[in-house]
Amino acid sequence: MASLKAQGIDSILCTPTATPPRWLTAEHPEWMRVDINDVPFTHGTRQHCCTNNPGFRAESRRITRAMAEAFKDDAAVIGWQTDNELYCHVEECYCESCQVGFREWLALRYDQSIEKLNHAWGTLFWSQQYDDFDQVVIPKKWRQPAPCNPSALLDFRRFLSDSVTALSARTGGDSA
Numbered sequence: 001m002a003s004l005k006a007q008g009i010d011s012i013l014c015t016p017t018a019t020p021p022r023w024l025t026a027e028h029p030e031w032m033r034v035d036i037n038d039v040p041f042t043h044g045t046r047q048h049c050c051t052n053n054p055g056f057r058a059e060s061r062r063i064t065r066a067m068a069e070a071f072k073d074d075a076a077v078i079g080w081q082t083d084n085e086l087y088c089h090v091e092e093c094y095c096e097s098c099q100v101g102f103r104e105w106l107a108l109r110y111d112q113s114i115e116k117l118n119h120a121w122g123t124l125f126w127s128q129q130y131d132d133f134d135q136v137v138i139p140k141k142w143r144q145p146a147p148c149n150p151s152a153l154l155d156f157r158r159f160l161s162d163s164v165t166a167l168s169a170r171t172g173g174d175s176a
């Protein structure tokens with residue numbers, strides 16, 4: 001950046017959160033996003049880690065804070081590009097963190113009442129009734145012999161949207 005600055009070229013930095021280093025993904029293969037066929041993504045592209053994984057979120061905060069501290073007073077830096085294309089290639093993730101997060105999100109949405117979820121989703125149909133939020137699985141619209149419950153699919157999309165929104169809010173406001 002100093003060489004560029006000497007030539008009159010300013011720099012815009014971006015965080016590496018969409019493309020974590022190989023040592024990190026090798027150390028934490030459980031942080032990879034998982035596709036609808038239960039196959040984890042591999043390293044060598046971008047957006048292959050799940051932003052709902054608590055460990056990945058912590059490391060993202062750590063590198064973002066470290067970069068901000070290191071370059072906050074650098075005259076060559078005229079701007080920052082934050083990770084702004086979350087889930088633009090593949091929208092869904094079916095990893096364990098998302099499964100757990102989806103259940104927690106459902107419990108909040110339905111006031112900790114599985115009966116409310118059963119009513120809202122119309123689970124009397126096809127014996128879909130649940131006894132507990134821990135029984136709920138992420139619906140997989142392409143991996144079933146017949147259509148999934150449309151309310152479950154809609155709530156999964158709402159969960160994904162809310163979790164991305166919460167990521168931005170937590171990353172910006174978290175003091176950890």
Ligand SMILES: [Zn+2]
Binds near residue numbers: 050053094
């Ligand atoms: Zn996930």
